[in-house]
Amino acid sequence: MKTKKNPAVAADISVAARRWPHRLNDLIHTISDRLVRPETQHTAHDLLGGLLAPLARKNCWTLAKHAGHPNPHHFQHLLSRARINEVGLVEDLRTYARTHPGEQDAVLILDETGDLKKGTETVGVQRQYTGTAGRIENAQVAVYLAYATPAGHAxxxxxxxxxxxxxxDPQRLQTAGVPEHVAFATKPALAEQMITAALAAHTPTAWVAADEVYGRNPHLRRTLEEHRLGYVMAVARTExxxxxxxxxxxxxxxxxAPGTAWQRLSARPGAKGQRFYDWALIxxxxxxxxxxxALIRRHRTTGELAFYRCYAPEMVPLKRLVxxxxxxxxxxxxxxxxxxLAGLDEHQVRTWCSWHRWSLFxxxxxxFLAAMAAIEARQSPSMAELIALTCNEIAxxxxxxxxxxPDIEHVLGWSLFRRSHQANARQCHYRRQAFQEL
Structure with missing residues (x-):
């Protein structure tokens, strides 16, 4: 695959890519105060590099082999016993994640995801519903907070x-290394903890979005209203x-709802066109x-309905809630x-500390990938014939x-081909949608 048709673009990508390893070093430098010892910093750098590598499986053994370590002991020590300021590391993550995508029109998003597991020893595992499988499975479930702006999300x-x-089961908690102060908390309660921590860290946001698990919880909604945070959270039709x-x-x-109550608006642009639905606000x-x-969304062809509870400290138009x-x-x-891309679900650890540290890294x-995508989108002019560099393409x-x-010309040629093909497909989808709307 040659790059003769787009030599200037290929050169720009090559120059930009050569900055990425240095920016990864900058990230390590940003969090270095949280890692205390120099050897811990070196191990963390190797761990981040391995998590970004295209390995079939990502665990301490495969990452150690990729990094050239003689055994996985360094990574196992980092995850379980090394001195790390985890609270500070989360603060650095929040700051880093919002620095490059920016702070304009930021939304905090709550959701949970599950990792399927075998056995009963992994911390938090039991047979429970997880959206990963779409059914009840032996799984470990965690609640996450995402930060999203039009320029990126993490x-x-x-x-x-x-x-x-x-x-x-105190004995089970002790075996898994769960701290003594940790008690049972519902998923909405865990979400409230993260929202409170984000606000205490002065995270710039005016909105929270979440699915039905959180939208139906009155205490979480009341907490958001007390902080004067607007929200759009899904609820069941029986709400x-x-x-x-x-x-x-x-x-x-x-x-x-009368026919005049419905308005056709796009939730957001997608790869295959604007995501239009009919919306009613009551x-x-x-x-x-x-x-x-109450916000109601109706699918334009199937008529399927979705429902939301909404709040804002002042009047806002329907378009904003959508x-x-x-x-x-x-x-x-x-x-x-x-x-x-980063092995979030591929850990093979059982204890509380190791799980939290693996997930953090x-x-x-x-x-880091989201930040690089935001930086390149901001520094490189948009081109109709190419889609912007995505996290997948950057990895x-x-x-x-x-x-x-590496065969640099071959690698860049295929990158340009993929982005050009995806741009053509997107343009075709949008033209077809525009024709159907006539």
Whole structure:
């Protein structure tokens, strides 16, 4: 694959890519105060490099082999026994994740994801529902907080969910190294902890988005309203609201809404066109300081309905609430890319400390890719014939260009071909959608 058609673009990519390893070193320098000892910093650098590598499996053994270590002991020590300021590391992650995508129009997004496990020894594991499998499985579930702006998104905090089968068993907690102060907490309670920590760290945001697990929790909603944070959170069709005319479920409101109540708006642009739905906004009971609504989304072809509780400290247009609702899907992309590119779900650790540290370093590795994508999008002019560099493409180039004796022209040629092909496909989808809208 040659680059003769786009030599200038290929040269720009090559120059940009050569900055990425230095920026990874800058990230290590940013968190170095949290890692205390120089050898811990070196091991953390090797761990981040391995998490970004295209390995079939990512665990201490495979990462140690990739880094040239004689055994996995350095990584195992880093995850379980090394002196690390984990609270400070989370603060650095939050700061880093918002520095490059920027602070304009930021939304915090709550969601959980599960990792399927075998056995019963891994901390937090039990048979429970996880969206990863779409059913009840033996799994470990954690709640994550994502930070998203139009320029990018990354995971910035996490909490492991401990079921009552664990918190009611002190011996099991002690074996897994769970701190004594940790008690049972619901997923919304864990979400509230992360929101409170983010606000205490002055994270710039005015909105929170979440799915039904969090939207149906009145205590979490009340906490957000007390902080005057707007929210758009999904609820079930059986969710009851107090209206001026009396109580009603959101499902009943969808049936009673007149045709004039529905507006066609795009939740956000996608690879195959704008994501248009029909939306209806209905005033709900007034808040002590602010406005509350029920938001209903209707699929244009199937008629499938989705429901949301909404709040804002002041009146906002429907378009703004729709934009926040559409931003929620960024956390799904963060999970997919964090797992596929940074090994978020590939840990083979059993204890509390090791799980938290592995997840933190995986989130840092993914935040690095998101930061590089935001930087290149800001520094490189947009081109209609090429899509912007994505996290996937940056990870591919990072490994291909810095492999032993790479064929740079071949690597860049294929990168340009992929981005050109994806840009053509996107343009075709948008033209077809525009034609269908006529």
């Amino acid at each position: 995971l910035v905090d996490h909490r492991l969910y401990l079921p009552r089968s664990w918190t009611n 009851r609201l107090m209206l001026p005319c009396g109580p009603a479920t959101v499902g009943e409101l969808a049936v009673l 005033d709900a009971e007034p808040a002590p300081s602010g406005c509350r609504w 934009a926040v609702a559409g931003r929620r899907w960024r956390v799904e992309e963060s999970f997919q890319q964090g797992k596929g 995986a989130m840092l590795a993914y935040a 591919h180039l990072l490994n291909a260009l810095f492999a032993t004796d």
